[in-house]
Amino acid sequence: MTNPNSYQLYLKVLLDERVRGYVMVAGCALISVFVIQLSTGSLIAGGIPMLIGIVAMMLRWTAMPGFFVVAVAYLTVNPFGVPMSRYSGGPSRLLSSSFSPFDMLLVAAVLVYLHAQFRVYSLAQQAFPDERVKAARSKRDSLDRRPPRLISDNELLMMILFAIGTTIVGQFIWLLITQLEFDSKVFPPIRLRRFTLDRMQPDFFSAAVSRSLLFALGLSGTVGLARFVFWYWQIRQWNREEAKLLLLDMGWQESRREFSRIETWRAARIVEQRKPGETWRRIKKTGGRIFTVLFFGFVGITVLMIIFAYLIIR
Amino acid sequence: MLTARGLWCLIVAGTVTLIGLTTAGVEHPIVAILGITLIVWYLVERLLFTLRFRSTLGKIDVVREILQNGRVVSNAWSGIACTIRVTVTNRGKASWPLAIVMDRPPEARKIRGGRTEQTVEFRPNEPTVIEYELKSSGPGIYRFEGVEIRLADLAGFFYKRIFLRRPVDVLILPPLTDSEGKQRADKRFNVLPPPGIHRLRRPGSGSELLDLRDYIPGDPPKMIAWKASAKKDKLITKELESDIPVRCTLFLDTSQAMRLGPVGETPLCRLSEVASSIAQAAAANRDLVGLTLFDEAKFDVLPAARNTVHTIRLLSKLAEASAQRPDPGGQQVKPMVRIAYPLAQELYPDLFDRSVNSQPWGLFWKPLLDTRWGWIAWIPVLFSLIVNAPGVLGIYYMLLGPLPKWLQSIMPIFFEWINFCARIVRQRPKSNYLLLDIPLFLFAMFLLLNLPITITVLVWFIHGIRGFFSPHAPIRRKRKQLGAIFALLDGGTPATVERYIHDDEFFAARAGRFLADHHVEVPVALYDGDGRYRFRSESKAEVLQRALLGAVSRARDNELFVILADLTELGDDIAAVLKAVRVARSRHHHVMVIVPWPSDVPVAEPGQAASIDPMEMLRVAKLVQVALVRGYRQRYEKLQKELVRVGATVLRVTDRDPIRAILDRLDRVRGARSRR
Numbered sequence: 001m002t003n004p005n006s007y008q009l010y011l012k013v014l015l016d017e018r019v020r021g022y023v024m025v026a027g028c029a030l031i032s033v034f035v036i037q038l039s040t041g042s043l044i045a046g047g048i049p050m051l052i053g054i055v056a057m058m059l060r061w062t063a064m065p066g067f068f069v070v071a072v073a074y075l076t077v078n079p080f081g082v083p084m085s086r087y088s089g090g091p092s093r094l095l096s097s098s099f100s101p102f103d104m105l106l107v108a109a110v111l112v113y114l115h116a117q118f119r120v121y122s123l124a125q126q127a128f129p130d131e132r133v134k135a136a137r138s139k140r141d142s143l144d145r146r147p148p149r150l151i152s153d154n155e156l157l158m159m160i161l162f163a164i165g166t167t168i169v170g171q172f173i174w175l176l177i178t179q180l181e182f183d184s185k186v187f188p189p190i191r192l193r194r195f196t197l198d199r200m201q202p203d204f205f206s207a208a209v210s211r212s213l214l215f216a217l218g219l220s221g222t223v224g225l226a227r228f229v230f231w232y233w234q235i236r237q238w239n240r241e242e243a244k245l246l247l248l249d250m251g252w253q254e255s256r257r258e259f260s261r262i263e264t265w266r267a268a269r270i271v272e273q274r275k276p277g278e279t280w281r282r283i284k285k286t287g288g289r290i291f292t293v294l295f296f297g298f299v300g301i302t303v304l305m306i307i308f309a310y311l312i313i314r
Numbered sequence: 315m316l317t318a319r320g321l322w323c324l325i326v327a328g329t330v331t332l333i334g335l336t337t338a339g340v341e342h343p344i345v346a347i348l349g350i351t352l353i354v355w356y357l358v359e360r361l362l363f364t365l366r367f368r369s370t371l372g373k374i375d376v377v378r379e380i381l382q383n384g385r386v387v388s389n390a391w392s393g394i395a396c397t398i399r400v401t402v403t404n405r406g407k408a409s410w411p412l413a414i415v416m417d418r419p420p421e422a423r424k425i426r427g428g429r430t431e432q433t434v435e436f437r438p439n440e441p442t443v444i445e446y447e448l449k450s451s452g453p454g455i456y457r458f459e460g461v462e463i464r465l466a467d468l469a470g471f472f473y474k475r476i477f478l479r480r481p482v483d484v485l486i487l488p489p490l491t492d493s494e495g496k497q498r499a500d501k502r503f504n505v506l507p508p509p510g511i512h513r514l515r516r517p518g519s520g521s522e523l524l525d526l527r528d529y530i531p532g533d534p535p536k537m538i539a540w541k542a543s544a545k546k547d548k549l550i551t552k553e554l555e556s557d558i559p560v561r562c563t564l565f566l567d568t569s570q571a572m573r574l575g576p577v578g579e580t581p582l583c584r585l586s587e588v589a590s591s592i593a594q595a596a597a598a599n600r601d602l603v604g605l606t607l608f609d610e611a612k613f614d615v616l617p618a619a620r621n622t623v624h625t626i627r628l629l630s631k632l633a634e635a636s637a638q639r640p641d642p643g644g645q646q647v648k649p650m651v652r653i654a655y656p657l658a659q660e661l662y663p664d665l666f667d668r669s670v671n672s673q674p675w676g677l678f679w680k681p682l683l684d685t686r687w688g689w690i691a692w693i694p695v696l697f698s699l700i701v702n703a704p705g706v707l708g709i710y711y712m713l714l715g716p717l718p719k720w721l722q723s724i725m726p727i728f729f730e731w732i733n734f735c736a737r738i739v740r741q742r743p744k745s746n747y748l749l750l751d752i753p754l755f756l757f758a759m760f761l762l763l764n765l766p767i768t769i770t771v772l773v774w775f776i777h778g779i780r781g782f783f784s785p786h787a788p789i790r791r792k793r794k795q796l797g798a799i800f801a802l803l804d805g806g807t808p809a810t811v812e813r814y815i816h817d818d819e820f821f822a823a824r825a826g827r828f829l830a831d832h833h834v835e836v837p838v839a840l841y842d843g844d845g846r847y848r849f850r851s852e853s854k855a856e857v858l859q860r861a862l863l864g865a866v867s868r869a870r871d872n873e874l875f876v877i878l879a880d881l882t883e884l885g886d887d888i889a890a891v892l893k894a895v896r897v898a899r900s901r902h903h904h905v906m907v908i909v910p911w912p913s914d915v916p917v918a919e920p921g922q923a924a925s926i927d928p929m930e931m932l933r934v935a936k937l938v939q940v941a942l943v944r945g946y947r948q949r950y951e952k953l954q955k956e957l958v959r960v961g962a963t964v965l966r967v968t969d970r971d972p973i974r975a976i977l978d979r980l981d982r983v984r985g986a987r988s989r990r
Contacts, residue, residue: 015328025318062319066326069352073330073345102324103344114352118469120318127412128466129317146468150435158420166358172350174343182883201811212335215350226361239664245802246670252798252808259812264684295690298769 003140013124018148021156022116022123028059029113033072036106049075055119056304060125072110104167111163119159124144131178147211173218182210190214315363320356320471325470327352356471362473366408369463370436370931373406376461376480380415389485389630390456392578392587395426395449402461402478402627403441412438414464417444418660420456421833422577424448425547436463452583453590453629455637456484457833459661475663485633486578487626488590517553524555526942554742562596563604563865564589567634570610571849572910573640574838581910585878586632588908592876593628601874603628606861607635608879612852613861642826643848647818648789649837651823655792655832658799673791676885677815680781682774691774694766702763735762793821800824852887854879862894866901877907877962881949889931892960907957911968913948 012048013019030053037046049071056064075081121127128144181193192206238246252259316324327349334346379386381397390672394935400417404410416431428446430755436442446455460480466473504970517524524540542550566589572582575594597620605628616631658666665671682688699844712877713812739758744751781787797814801807814821831838842848860877875898881888895905911917954964 015759028928063322064321067328069348070329072878073333073348076344076348077342077677101345103347106346107343111351111355111623112346114355117388118471121319122412122466122468123469127470128414128464131475144414144433144464147433150433152435162358163355166355167351170347173350174347178343200782208336211334211346215331215335219353222357230364230368232668236666237368237371239372239668241662241802242667242670245665245798246812247808248802248808249672249798252811253674256674256676257813259809260681260816261684262809263812263816264681265686266813267818268686270817270819295773296771298766301767310580 007060010124011245012024013145013148014057014120016123016148018151019120019123021151022120025156025160026053026113026116026120029116030054032109033106033113034100035070036109037075037079039102040076040079042081043077044076044081048081053113053117057120060121061122062125065114068113072106076106082188104171107170108164108167111166112160113160115163121183123148123151173215177211177214177218180211180214222255316473317466317470317473317666319469323352323471324356327356334338336798338405338759345737347406350729358467359467359471363467366410369408370404370406370410371476373404374478375401375403375405376465376478377401378402378458378482380484389487389633390448390449390450391489392453392486393489395444395447397428397447398458400444400461401441402444402463402509404436404438405757407438409438410465411468412466414462415442415447415727416443416462416464418462419446420448420461422835423450423456436465439919450486452634453636454486454578454583455833456486456635458482458484459832462660477661477663478690479661481948484634487629487633488587488636489596492764508745515626518555522555523552525553526550526770540565548873553887556875559867559872560596561602561604562592562876563606564592565606565608565617565861565865565875565877566632567854567858567877568635568638569611569849569851569854569880570640571851571883572880573638574849576637577639577833577835580636581880581912582638583636584967585908585910588634589876589878590629592624597625598876604865605631606865608857608861610853610857611702613857613864615861615864622742636834639830639833639835640838640849642829643842645822645826645836645839646820647793647825650791650822650829651792651796653834653836654796654825654828657798657829657832661832662799665799665802671795673794676685676791678781678785678787679778682777694770697895698764698767711919723908735759738762786929790815796825796828797821800828804829813911850883852884855881855884855887859890859894862891862898866894869901869903872904872905873903874904878903880910881907882909882946882953884953885949888956892956895957895962896960905962907962908963909950909953909966911950911966912946913968915943917966917968 014023030050033053034046034050037049049068052064052068052071055061056068077083124147125145126143127146130141130143179193180190183189183191329349330345331349331353334343334349377400379399379401380390381387381399381806382390382394387396390780398417398419402415412433413436414431414433415436419425419430426447426449428444430444430446432442432444434442458481459477461478462475463478464473464475482755506689526539527550529538529551533551537551537553539550539552566582566585568582572585575581576585589605593605594601600620602618602620603625605616607614614631616628674750681689736759739755739762740884745754758796781790797811800814801810804810814824826836840848858877862875862877877891879893882889900907950966957964
């Protein structure tokens with residue numbers, strides 16, 4: 001019997017005529033990354049991400065796409081793999097950093113590769129997480145995959161367009177955070193950045209901190225707003241049971257301490273009524289043992305200390 | 315919602331963005347742009363996922379149909395395969411790119427064909443149809459809980475599971491007449507008695523001659539048999555047979571012992587099938603059939619009738635009775651949690667959300683002072699307060715002047731104590747640096763004076779913090795979540811939730827009921843804490859007695875009482891039943907007792923010696939088995955003897971006995987009785 005999660009099955013799905021499109025797109029994206037990175041003059045910068053991508057695709061190592069992104073980022077900064085200082089234009093570089101064709105191509109290629117790679121994983125390996133407890137899992141259990149028949153005709157095109165759109169949005173955001181800066185002296189504390197050669201005195205916020213703050217502010221604002229909207233939507237969609245449970249839970253949280261005390265005493269009383277002396281036995285059996293040891297240990301040590309001290313004084 | 319894959323991608327994107335914005339941003343903006351773009355991708359995917367989820371939730375229709383022989387039916391029949399067809403339709407506006415739609419099949423039922431799940435693109439107004447086949451060997455209930463839908467995005471970053479609770483109980487009615495579901499076609503002997511002989515012969519106003527007897531003054535003249543009178547030279551009266559149909563009342567034992575066994579294969583299921591067949595055979599003979607279900611505590615009567623509606627109602631009652639499961643009883647909390655928690659998670663995923671079913675930190679803390687012996691902790695505290703009293707009194711003296719006289723009298727004791735402590739502390743090693751020695755002295759004094767309270771606080775902390783670790787924390791978390799759901803289902807209060815957390819028996823009992831409601835098998839404890847068999851229920855003899863006497867009191871003509879019960883295990887406690895049978899027989903009713911024969915006890919005729927290898931007898935297990943089998947047979951023979959003595963007929967039914975054979979045997983018995 002074939003293992004439903006075997007490597008042969010994975011390869012078989014990769015070669016499926018519908019999945020093949022994703023594999024080819026991922027390959028093209030990898031080649032694009034290779035060529036763009038090669039323009040820095042280093043074979044390592046182009047070769048390593050490509051190698052990681054091929055390993056990820058062929059050996060189904062799901063952690064590899066993450067390493068791929070890290071490798072691309074690292075090798076962009078250090079094309080030869082070792083940190084070395086290079087002059088890249090200084091602050092004026094920032095002015096022209098948005099919508100640079102090479103950067104856009106690289107980002108789009110990375111994004112397309114990631115899209116395609118993760119979709120291939122969903123098709124050939126696992127699309128839904130396994131929620132069962134570990135004890136109930138077996139290696140022979142078939143993982144839930146996305147059947148290739150569900151791939152629609154325009155799905156690939158939509159994916160590429162989506163990646164390009166995301167790339168453009170990313171460029172816009174970068175443009176925004178490079179053109180604006182934080183200034184605590186004005187209100188509101190955001191103004192357009194001025195790139196002048198006579199700015200020798202550093203601002204209160206450095207450019208990097210300002211960019212980070214702006215991005216964090218924008219991100220938290222967007223996420224916060226979205227969360228608020230969806231939270232309200234979620235509350236509106238609660239069914240009767242959820243709403244009742246919420247009220248019950250709130251009541252429990254308010255009165256938990258008192259009820260806990262009552263129930264602890266009640267439980268002890270029931271046990272004691274059924275089997276006299278059971279409470280003491282249970283205390284000894286569970287945590288009471290530690291308590292007893294510590295308590296009597298403390299009493300013993302105190303008595304010894306007093307005797308010892310008395311002897312010293314005498 | 316976020317899968318491990320999505321989480322790792324987010325971590326990578328976040329790290330790259332952070333590095334890009336802070337360190338590498340100036341010279342290599344591409345790093346920051348890459349990170350920002352990845353975060354934008356993640357956010358857009360998440361937004362789309364949530365939008366789709368929210369706009370679809372609550373707008374999914376589920377239609378369930380049971381098909382038998384291509385027709386939609388409301389009940390299934392045991393022994394016949396039925397098709398379950400579930401149609402799930404997305405009535406929302408959003409389309410789901412990837413979804414697994416799964417119908418939750420009934421517990422402990424095997425799927426004979428088809429699939430219970432479909433992986434689909436869940437488009438609006440496009441129905442997803444799931445079809446599969448089920449077949450039950452015995453009567454009972456198919457419990458369908460609802461439909462589970464698992465949603466994911468194409469990249470596998472996000473995941474959500476919803477469960478559309480649509481609980482439906484579908485009765486599995488006992489088979490029609492025989493276990494093959496066919497009407498009895500062959501006739502082993504005359505089911506209907508020969509002309510002129512009624513099954514239960516008694517004088518009445520029928521048309522068939524029953525007997526001739528001497529004339530009794532008051533007999534109607536038209537009943538005088540003139541020819542016979544002429545021959546005998548005295549008046550002879552004709553007696554005609556009664557043509558009132560026989561009423562047959564079935565007494566089915568539904569006690570706990572009868573429910574033991576795999577689903578659909580319990581003795582109760584077997585006897586339900588027999589009861590169903592007897593009822594249908596009696597109905598075919600134009601007899602009225604009634605049903606009385608009894609257990610250890612109560613009995614439930616369905617009066618005798620003859621129409622189709624009544625037959626269906628009777629079959630439904632049999633099916634409901636067959637679906638009952640034994641009380642697991644005496645269960646521990648941990649095994650119950652182990653079974654109930656995954657089930658509740660599967661069926662109520664929405665009620666496990668932390669926003670409605672919270673788990674505050676305080677839930678795990680083990681309060682020392684709430685325990686029975688917690689007051690001991692106050693002793694060191696009191697001790698510390700006493701030894702610190704001189705300080706307090708000194709402040710009193712400084713602020714309010716001289717102390718009261720009684721306090722002045724005990725003050726020297728405190729001063730002596732402080733002096734004593736100071737003398738001890740003076741023995742410590744000294745550094746000869748005043749600035750260091752003074753704080754060290756004070757610290758040592760503080761420690762000595764407050765040592766008890768320090769240790770107490772330490773003990774209190776250790777005791778409390780233990781609650782945050784395994785095994786306490788996981789079991790407490792699960793009990794709280796389950797307890798809140800149980801309280802919600804029962805309409806309980808916050809106090810009930812807390813009781814579920816603390817009271818083991820209360821929780822175990824409710825968890826048992828929860829599992830029974832959802833037809834989930836729980837390992838049954840056969841013996842109680844004292845080693846006694848839990849399912850020996852002598853009280854059912856008294857209940858059966860009351861039910862039988864009630865039926866006798868309601869009877870108008872000679873009736874047939876068929877008792878389908880496991881009376882063998884009652885042993886000497888059968889007296890009540892014997893008494894009731896004697897009363898029934900004294901009123902000229904017929905009583906028949908059908909006893910289920912355990913599958914692991916070989917059927918042997920009375921007096922037949924079992925041939926066992928002497929070497930095997932050396933094995934203790936074999937020896938015990940032989941003894942048990944012999945004991946059971948002896949009990950059965952004794953029961954048979956006692957029942958026969960009071961005029962009842964006893965039959966035993968094994969798992970292998972086809973229904974047809976039982977009916978034949980029954981008919982033979984009835985025929986023999988009628989032709990006495």
